[in-house]
Amino acid sequence: MSRCGRDASWLRGIRHSSHLSTIYALSTHMSRAAIGVIRVSGPQSLYVLSQLTRARSPPRPRYAAVKKLYSPQSQQLLDEALVLFFENPKSYTAEDLVELHVHGGTAVIQAVLKAIGALHTAESPIRYAEAGEFSRRAFSNGRFDLTEIEGIRELIDAETESARVAAVNSATGSNKLLFHEWRERLVNDVGMLTAIIDFAEDTEIEDIEKIYSKVNEDITKLESEIETYLARGERSELLLKGIKVILLGPPNAGKSSILNKLARTEAAIVSDIAGTTRDVINVPLNIKGYKVVVGDTAGIRDTSKADKIEAEGIKRAKDLSEKGDLVLVILPVDDLELDAELKQHIDELRSNKDVVVVLNKCDLLQEPESELIKRLSSELKLDPESFIAVSCLTELGLEELSESLVQKFKQISLTENNDPIVVTSRVRDILLYDVLFGMSEFKKFKDLDDVVIATDSLQQSIEGIGKITGETVGVEEVLGVVFSNFCVGK
Structure with a gap:
């Protein structure tokens, strides 16, 4: 010393x-x-x-x-x-x-x-x-619960603004408060059921039925809230992994040019030779705070006019568009004789996919834009609001395209009216297999008039929420999973 x-x-x-x-x-x-x-x-x-x-x-x-x-x-x-x-x-x-x-x-x-x-x-x-x-140590000393700890990890890993917003909700305790509210409601329900068990002999049948009805009503509401929460989490997960946007269109429509404008760099080869793109090119982008993976695909046309390699590229383009979250169909206004194969594929997509049609090369447009959109809307059976005219040469409409994509991203991720949330695989599994399962078991045994097992089933739901927040006995087995992905120094 x-x-x-x-x-x-x-x-x-x-x-x-x-x-x-x-x-x-x-x-x-x-x-x-x-x-x-x-x-x-x-x-x-x-x-x-x-x-x-x-x-x-x-x-x-x-x-x-x-x-x-x-x-x-x-x-x-x-x-x-x-x-x-x-x-x-x-x-x-x-x-x-x-x-x-x-x-x-x-x-x-x-x-x-x-x-x-x-x-x-x-x-x-x-x-x-x-x-x-x-x-x-912060968790062990009661400084944070597990949902806040996981939120801190997600906050560190956040690459975009939307991912940051999702992580902040967990890191600042919003999820913690929600789980505590659910737990309190479940504890209250178990308390009412316990009263039936302890005082059934001294209680009127009508009163017992009222208690059962009230608990069942609350459990039904909780199930709906948790299922909605899980759906929001599943959609919000797209913001972390990246929303898949697929570019489709005929050869030489300007798909690669659109990709380069969105990427603000030369991410794909641009050529006036039809069929330049033979395979899928995936490019990760940050579009106004949203993580996006854009897939540039081969131009779709009659495969009888394509060689073997291009035909395989067309097949892959169709397959990928079926798996995408959003499809951008790029059509050049200087050549709108749409191939039957492309029209058929658009018709197949519109029933279960978000489809946006980008009218490229609008600096060459020979007719009023509104008339063109009206005609194509009827031909492709798509809403006129789904069409956006742009020019990669003059950059006309590109900002409108970006804003339109952001609105689509919000719809896809269910964040139009709510902030995104982070639901880790650990939390999702516990909600599904402990919390919701306990509630379904409650309803089953309630219908069998077995109040004891019905009450025990709700105890499983309560313990499940305790596993999520870390406020339960036997939580040690999950700690290694939660902390294993942290960096040293955090």
């Missing part, structure tokens, strides 16, 4: 034996950057800070201070850093937590990490954190 450390009376009693390790880690990337943030959490956090800064007085919680950092072993100056101390329980982990904002050079970071690690003793363990360990 340094001379300054021995003289600092405020440190007396801070360094003590603890079964709980103090952990530390770099919470930013180990790469050349302006700053690197190192976190230290646990009972020895203040001791670590005192040894690195030679502090003579305790730090003021939640106030930033610039401090010189020294190696406790060699007394060598390591860096000058911005230092923050968060006193328990008002920290991310609900433990004493120190943040060191050092200069982002790898040599600086490595030197500070080495100095912290050298303070480890058997009596006062100080070790490098495991992946997700800071968040796991």
Whole structure:
């Protein structure tokens, strides 16, 4: 211990034996950057800070201070850093937590990490954190529940604005409040059923029927709410994985040009030679905050006019459009003699797919746009609102196309009137196989007039919600899954 450390009376009693390790880690990337943030959490956090800064007085919680950092072993100056101390329980982990904002050079970071690690003793363990360990401690200390922890992970992984909005709802506790509300309603229902079991002999039959009816009504409403929640989550998942947009049209319609305009780069080869695109080209894009995967496909025409390779490309284009979330049909206004094969495929798609027709090369249009749309709307049996005229040459209509796509994305993801939500596979499975299953079992045994098993079935639903939030016995088996994808330092 340094001379300054021995003289600092405020440190007396801070360094003590603890079964709980103090952990530390770099919470930013180990790469050349302006700053690197190192976190230290646990009972020895203040001791670590005192040894690195030679502090003579305790730090003021939640106030930033610039401090010189020294190696406790060699007394060598390591860096000058911005230092923050968060006193328990008002920290991310609900433990004493120190943040060191050092200069982002790898040599600086490595030197500070080495100095912290050298303070480890058997009596006062100080070790490098495991992946997700800071968040796991936050959960264990009641700082967050599992839905908030999963939301934090999704927030870190969010690549687009829509994904960020979805993750924020979980990370800030919106999902937690919803699950708590569902649990309270279930507990209330179980309480009423328990009253039937305990006092059935002293209760009128009519009163028992009223209780049964009220509980059944509430369970039916809960089932509907949970099913709606799962449907929203399934659609919102598209925002994380990417909405699949498929470009269809005849050869040389300008599909690749449209793709390049949406991508704002040369993502596909553009040529006036028909059949340039022979296979599917998938390009991930960010369109106004939405993650989109655009599939540029081979032009669809009579396969008897195509060679073997192009014919296979046409087949793949049709197959892919059946699997897409949204189909953009690109038609050139200078050549609107639509192939029968393309018209038939559009007719097949419109019954179960969102189809938008993009009239490309509108700078060459020889008739009023409204008349053209009216004629094609009748021919293709599509709503006139499904048509958008654009020009890749003059960029006319491209902004309108982007705005129209955003509206389609909102419809597809069920986020027109609600923010997107994140429902992880873990939460989805518990809602399906514990919570909803328990409710269906309740109804089955209620109809058999077995109130005891009907009540036990709802207990399974209650325990399922406890698994989701982490507020139940036996939750250990899910913790490894939840935290396994966190980075070290979080």
